[in-house]
Amino acid sequence: MEYNYREVEQKWRQFWEDNKTFKTEINHSKPKYYVMDMFPYPSGAGLHVGHPLGYIASDIIARYKRLKGFNVLHPMGFDSFGLPAEQYAIQTGQHPAITTEENIATYIRQLKQIGFSYDWSREVRTSDPNYYKWTQWIFMQLFNHYYDKDENKALKISDLIIRFAESGNKVVNAVCDEDTEIFTAEEWNGMTEHQQQSLLLKYRLTYPDESVVNWCPGLKAVLANDEIKDGVSERGGFPVEQRKMKQWAMRITAYADRLIDGLNEVDWSDSMKDQQRNWIGRSTGASVRFAVDTILDKVNTPPFIEVFTTRVDTIYGVSFMVIAPELESVPFLTTPEQKEAVEEYVKWVASRTELDRMSEVKKVSGVFTGSYVINPFNDEKVPIYLADYVLAGYGTGAVMGVPSGDQRDWNFAKHFNLPIVPILDAQKEMDVQADNTKEGKYINSGIINGLDYKEATKVLTQFLEEKAIGKGKIQYRLRNAVFSRQRYWGEPVPVYFKGGSGGEPLPYLIEESELPLTLPVIDKYLPTDTGEPPLGRAEGWKYKGEYEYELSTMPGWAGSSWYWYRYMDAQNATEFASQESINYWKAVDLYIGGSEHATGHLLYSRFWNKFLKDLGLVPEEEFAKKLINQGMISGRSNFVYCIIVTNGLKPANTDIYVPISYYLKYENGDLSTQDFQELISETHGTDFLEKSINPMFKIIRLRVNVDFVDNDILDIEKYKEHFNEAKFILEDGKYTCGWEVEKMSKSKYNVVNPDILVDKVGADTLRLYEMFLGPLEQAKPWNTNGIDGSFRFIKKAWRLFYDDLGTFKVKDEAPTPAELKVLHTAIKKVEEDLERYSFNTVVSTLMICVNDLGSLKCSKKAILQDLVILMSPYTPHIAEELWTILGNEAGTISYANFPKFNPSYLVEANFEYPISINGKVRANISFPTDALPADIEAGVLANEVVQKWLEGKVPKKVIVVLKRIVNVVP
RNA sequence: GCCCGGAUGGCGGAAUUGGUAGACGCGCUGGUCUCAAACACCAGUGUCUUCAUUGGCAUGCCGGUUCGACUCCGGCUCCGGGUACCA
Structure with missing residues (x-):
């Protein structure tokens, strides 16, 4: 009796659903284990075979941990706000909610047929008002808190107000805008409500910010840095420009240090941690003020220029100062003689695109402003230059030029003939390049001459602080995160604007009791005629019928920054999750998803988690203890080779497909017209070509849908259903396609659909094969060719239970030492490999075990029962079937005990x-x-x-x- | 440029702390079954040499440490990912 996978798999999936086999409850008698996938955006294309890779791995761990006695939380949900559904709405007028609903239905159907052990009762959707109510609620908490540097945590704005009223802001050590001025309690108390609210915005963890953003006219959206690749939008490839815009921002920089420090306590790959560290970019150094010597405008010329440096010790080597051309102070630092040159340079810099700048990194450009600053250490006059290698957005937008120690400064000095002063006796070859060594003793360096690096830094920092011209400082590359999208299909921001005493309108939160603030109905999903976001179209959409709501929506990362808590208590109507459930499940023990989220989702999520911890709402500083990044699965395209004849061929509409060997010959120029004629005559008869005409031909390579191909052999009948005039020149009676590894995409006809494979070989085989492809974390091309091996394994396992005639052959006899050795070798290896997430080697182990038991002709129940449990995380359907055949209660294998390894059998x-x-x-x-x-x-x-x-x-x-x-x- | 990975048969890959390199699977070759095919099963399959035994060579390249190196160290080459004038 052949194993009927279609019937058996269908039966068990239905059983699991009907019996809620994987429904999970809090259970204090068992240790908990939380394993979660990065939830997908439900795209219209459905799942291809690369998507479930990580889901299969996490499901195997979930099932394994259940067998090991853990109470396992293993949920799935959908990140269902996003651009594609909205783009589709713009084109068709269909509400994005409908599109999203349909796509989710497809996803669920596809996921269910792979046999995942999710507790579907905990499913979440970020676009569901019952979900985004709590995203909005968290936003409100961020608005109501500031970051206190003394306490090193977020504290209530209401407490801040009390402190301001009592003693002003001088005593408050909090994260706030750079331009926040010092005020006394008296001044604070004398302010109007509007002035006070205005000031508080400089402290709130989320606030409206006039900022330069990446505006993408093609998508009509502001993009985050990580949504831009090579100067164009990652989605759609539209150009991106810089534009000033009022945006909501999140003060993520307040958490910069904790975001770096927390990386030490999580089990993530080094590459992932490094990416986050680099993105945050903490550099330790000092700020130094250089007094401006050339006061050209008594009001507007700044009295000093402040720079940030990681090498204060090189201060005596300063031979120039460079400021970013975009700085507002530039005109007031430019002498009349240099005015023309400076203006021209500023104009030139402004005209250049991101791409220009990136491609010309090595070129030196700049201009002298005509004015000078004074080096506070040796009172020397230092010329001020403009150059575009200094970025306005980092530090103060000004740099002290030390050509002996910094290569860019060295290049600049060479180009403008500025002095290159050695400052350490260990510096070498300074006529060839800069030497950034910290070795040796200082020379030409005033008060630090003769000291070494450590001593000098100490002396200089002390000097700076005594003279109040600088101090030790930590600078970050990380910017505050933009938190607005000028789009419809996102969470509305629960804010309205109210003016006061003639000032500009300021944001106020709606009441918590008014949540969720749901998306209003609009007629079209485009910006308004006045350029406002689509929400501007909603008629009468005003708070209390009077105040303008915020018209932009939250960005894509809002809903995904806390969803692991919602799974813990997905239906809760009064809290984002109950304290009981949060304190039971705590944090995610294993998180599986793509590495592309390193600087987006994973950073923002860690930020929100830390914030929620500060509020005492969650117990853990880090939300994902262990992270595995599954490798990208690329596609494998198949090709056919078609001859195009421009004359001399009849009948005219026949396409002739030749084997790849002919194509390669043709490509090399080795296929002559005569060869070609002979070739065609051989297969199509001599009358196929007009003898009198010399045929002109070329051979072109065409992508063929991989569904028409099996092991690189073309299914000619299937192909002809679509191209019925096709004629094939066969080799050994078959047509072998060429292949190439490319990205898996519809346009390349190489998308392998899991539905088709589940139908062809079953979900168990698919699960097994995806794991067998190679190490989970490694990027690899999909190749269906090897799947037969996994299918054979399933059939071989079945034959341990039934002979060829379908007779059940399992016996209750005592196992032999040889059989026990085979079994326990497998138990040991499966357990060890799963503990180190080596999913592919477990498959080999199971294959070896089944092969060896087959060789031993073992059909002992005691052995096979344990084997079935070992198999069950990978091949749950057949395992359930065999488990019940062996006389166990249906549906109980998921909660069976993992077999206990006994080393004595291996002695x-x-x-x-x-x-x-x-x-x-x-x-x-x-x-x-x-x-x-x-x-x-x-x-x-x-x-x-x-x-x-x-x-x-x-x-x-x-x-x-x-x-x-x-x-x-x- | 900098940071992080990686390179092993025709192919995907295995070798967990330095201890028989190539597990397992695909593919291929030969065979059994069949009228035939598919399925299944059996045998072989790194490479060179040899009738065979045997032996030589083999984990990107060059060198080192070691009784012993795919594994550790130094120097390269190529490939993948991230990042980009961050002062």
Whole structure:
């Protein structure tokens, strides 16, 4: 009896659904385990075979942990706000909610047929008002908190107000806007409500910010840096420009240090942690003020220029100062003589695109402003230049130029003939390049001459602080995160604007009791005629019928920054999740998803989690203890090779497909017209071509839908259903397609649909095969060719239970030592490999076990029962079937006990030692397992093969590694 | 440029702390079954040499440490990912 996977798999999926087999509840008698996938955006294209890779791995761990006695939380949901549904709405007028609903239905159907053990009752959708109510609620908490640097946590704005009223803001050590001025309690108390609210915005963890943003006119959206690749939008490839815009921002920089420090306590890959560290970009240094010497405008010329440097010790090597051309102070630092040159340079810089700048990194450009600053350490006059290698957005937008120690400064100095002053005696070859060494003693360096790096830095920092011209400082590359999209399909921001005493309108939160603030109905999903976001179209959409709501929506990352908590208590109507559930499940033990979220989702999520922890709402500082990044699965395209004849061919509409070998010959120019004629005559008869005409032809390579191809062999009948005029020149009776690894995409006809594979070989085979492809974290091309091996494994396992005639052959006899050894070898290896997430090697182990039991003709229930449990995380359907066939209660295998490994079954009386002579294995000799090294050595030396290789000499050395190897050194 | 990975048969990959390199699977070759095919099963399959035994060479390249290196160290080459004038 052949195993009927279609019927069996369908039966068990239905059983799991009907019996809620994987419904999870809080259970304090068991240890908890939380394993979660990065939830998908439900795109219209559905799942391809690459998507479930990580889901299969996490499901295997979930099932394994259940067998190990854990109470497992394993949910799935949908990140269902996003651009594609809205783009579709713009084109068709269909509400994005409908599109999203349909796509989710497809996803659920596809996911369910792979047999995942999700607790579907906990499913979440970020676009569901019952969900985004709490996204809005968290936003409100961010608005109501500021970051206190003394307490090193977020505190209530209401407390801040009390402190301001009592003692002003001088005593408050909080994260706030750079331009926040100092005020006293008296001044605060004298302010109007509008002035106070205006000031508080400089402290709130989320606030409206006039900022330069990446505006994408093609998508009519502001994009985050990580949504831009090579100067164009990642989605759609539209150009991106810089534009000033009022945006909501999140003060993520307040958490910069904790975001870096927290990386030490999570088990993530080094590459992932490094990406986050680099993105945050903490550099330790000092700020130094250089007094401006050339006061050109008493009001507008700044009295000093502040720079940030990581190398204060090089301060005596400063020979120029460079400021970013975009700085507002530039005109007031430019002398009349230099005005023209400076204006021209500023204009030129402004005209250049991101791409220009990036491609010309090595070119030196700049201009002298005509004015000077004074180096506070040696009172020397230092010329101020403009150059575009200094970025307005980082630090103060000004840099002290130390050509001896910094290569860019060195290039600049060479170009403008500025002095290059050595400052350390260890600096070398300074006429060729800069030397950034910290070795040696200082020279030409005033108060630090003769000191070393450590001493000098201390002396200089002290000097800076005494004279109040600078201080030790930490600078970050991380910017505050933009939190607005000028789009419809996102969470409305629960804010309205109210003016006051003639000032500009300021944002106020709606009441918590008014949540969720749901998306209003609009007629079209485009910006208004006045350029406002689509929400501007909603008629009468005003708070209390009076105040303008915020018209932009939240960005894509809002809903995904806290969803793991909602799974804990998905239906809760009064809290984002109950404290009971949060304190039980705590944090995600294993999180699986793509590495592309390193600087987006994973950073924002860690930020929100830390914020929620500060509020005492969640117990853990880090939300994902262990992270695995599954590798991208690329596609494998198939090709056919078609001859196009421009004259001399009849009938005209026939397409002739030739084998790849002809194509390669043609490509090399080795296929002559005569060859071609012979070739065609051979297969199509001599009358196929007009003899009188010399045919013109070329061979072109066409992508063929991979669904028409099996093991690179084309299914010609299927192909002809679509191209019925096709004629094929066959080799060995078949047509073999060419192939190439490319991105998996519809346009390349190489999308492999899991539905088709589930139908062809079953979900168990698909699960097994995806894991067998290679290490989970490694990027790899999809290749359906090997799937037969996994399918065979399933059938072989079935045959341990039924013979060819379909007779059930399992017996209740006692297992033999050989059978127990095979089983326990597998138990040990499966357990060890799953504990280290080596999913692919577990498949080999199961195959070896089934092969060996087959060779032993083992059909003992005691053995097979444990084997079925070992298989069940990978192939749950057949495992359920066999489990019940063996007489167990249906649906109970998921909560069975993982077999206990017994090492005594693996103990052997003898060990066969490989005997290597000078590192090369020459013989194998068996010794009792407990033999002593001296006995083994004697035995080895007595062996005739060893004797032969020693040629009668006494060996220099004999190394015996017990239970491993013997090496004889002649 | 900088940071992080990686390179092993025709192919995907295995070798967990330095201890028999190539597990497992695909593909291929030969065979059994069949009228035939498919399925299934059996045998072989790194490479060179040899009738065979045997032996030589093999984990991107060069060198080192070691009784012993795919594994550790130094120097390269190529490939993938991230990032970009961050002062």
